[in-house]
Amino acid sequence: MKKPSIIPYGHQTIRNDDIAEVVKVLKSNYLTQGPKVKEFEQNLADYCGRKYAVVFSSGTAALEAAYYAAGIGAGDEIITTPLTFAATSNMILARGAKPVFVDIDSSTGNLDPKEFEKKINKKTKSLVVVDYAGMPADLNLFKEICNKNNLVFIEDSSHALGASFEGKKVGAIADMTIFSFHPVKSITTGEGGAVITGKKDYYERLVLFRSHGIIKDKKKFFSKSPAEWYHEMQDIGFNFRLSDICAALGVSQMRKLDKFIAKRKLIAKRYKKELSGLKNFILPKDISGRESSWHLFVLRIIPLKKHLRNFVFTKLQNKGIGVQVHYLPVYLHPYYQMLGYKKNLCPKAEFFAESEISIPIFPTLSFRNQSLIIKTLKEIDKML
Ligand SMILES: Cc1ncc(COP(=O)(O)O)c(C=O)c1O
Incomplete structure (x- = not known):
């Protein structure tokens, strides 16, 4: 029997106007660091209401550049959440610092401010x-504690x-x-x-790190009498640049960002309405003053039926519905276990991860496919 094609859990939205913008750059003189990089950066900074974007x-x-700009290095402890993609804490390790994992608030999956405050000590740098999933953390409270x-x-x-978050775009606060x-x-x-940052000092360090630690601005050279051709490497950096080809796509996509988010919101609203009667699943909750970008639509199986999560996962996949688990708590990966992190470090995050399933949500998810997902979940709910 032919396997059904899978509805992905997430997908890009690329239209002809996006393609045309990229082609324009391919026909221009600049493929890397040209005018589109600057334009994309300005668009992002303006959108977030902040001075700088790199x-x-x-x-x-x-992430690594931000950690570098913050001066994170050997001996520092960085408090973070285990419920994330590994890159968040991997880059802390890459800077030679130690990730300190703090438990989450189970109602959102975001880091718990009270747990965070308890773990601050003399070594904590950041x-x-x-x-x-797109729901802003308690940004004002975290900022105050920091x-x-x-x-x-x-x-x-x-x-x-x-x-x-309280009328400000994410990017405007941290x-x-x-x-x-x-x-x-x-x-x-x-x-x-x-x-995104509001601080010139961070901005300059981000730019330095992105391009080999090399400076071209004469006013900032250590050398007092540089020749015309001279440029200076002042720290170890990388080639972490975005090309003008990619930036052109970014500029084009930024024009549609609010529409994309509105589409995601509409799907989330329908899911919430149609799935509210499920007996065995917990739906994501709204928080007053915060607007999610609905990157993920996260379902959790009720604690009593947690052991059935993998059954539900397979049932959905067999119906052609692409589902994912976000995330295995980072410190449970073998690499982190080898570093000495132990199970039960953050019990709420572990419990959350064992009961979580992300169902498809993206701007072009068709009404028909949404209906299939809803219908399948209702059927599964009756089996549990
Ligand atoms: C929370 C989080 N942090 C960092 C990253 C890394 O981003 P990228 O894949 O662009 O390197 C991801 C990507 O999935 C992520 O979800």
Whole structure:
């Protein structure tokens, strides 16, 4: 029997106008760092209501750059959430620092501010929160605690471009906010990422790190009498640049960002309405003053039936519905276990992960496929 084609859990939306913008760059003089990179950066900064945006070759590169800009290094402890993609904490390790995992608030999947405050000590340098599934974390409270304890507040908002917190777009609040432009995210550049900040010092360090630690601005050279051709490497950096080809796609996608988010919201609203009668599933909750970007639509099986999560997962997949689990708590990966992190470190995150399933949500998910997903979930609910 022919297997049904799978409805993906997330998908990019690329139209002819996006393609035309990319082709224009391919016919121009600049393939890498040209005018489109600058334009994309300006668009992102304006959208978030912040002074600076620096784009990178991926969200992972953007994370490492932000950690570098914050001065994170050996001996530092960085508090973060285990309920995230590994890159959030991997890049802490890449800077030679130690990720300290703190438990989540089970009602949102976001890091719990009370747990965070308890773990701050003399070695703590920074906090990295994740806006899980697109719902902003408690940004004002985290900012207040960070300010009180002199910590750099970093927000991994890879899921949440376009979300808002008390009327401000994410990107407007933390010391540095990271976005990813991977195809399943709010907008895409293929691969790509960005850091948003209001601080010139961070901005300059981000730019330095992106391009080999090399400076071309004569005023900033250590050398006192440089020749005309001279440029200076002042620190170790990488080639983490985004090309103008990708940035052109980013500029085009930014024009549609609000429409994409509105589409996601509409699907989430329908799911919530139609699935509210399910007996065995917990639906994502709304939080007053916060608007999610609906990167993921997260269902959780009620605690009593948690052991049936894999059964539900397989049932959905067999119907051609692409589902995912977000996430195995990072410290349960073998690499982190080898580093000495132990099971039960964050029991709520582990419990959340064992009961979680993300169902498809993306702007072009058809009404028909939404109906199939709803109908299938209702059928499964009756079997549990
Ligand atoms: C929370 C989070 N952080 C970081 C990343 C890494 O982004 P990228 O894939 O653009 O490197 C992702 C990507 O899935 C993510 O979901």
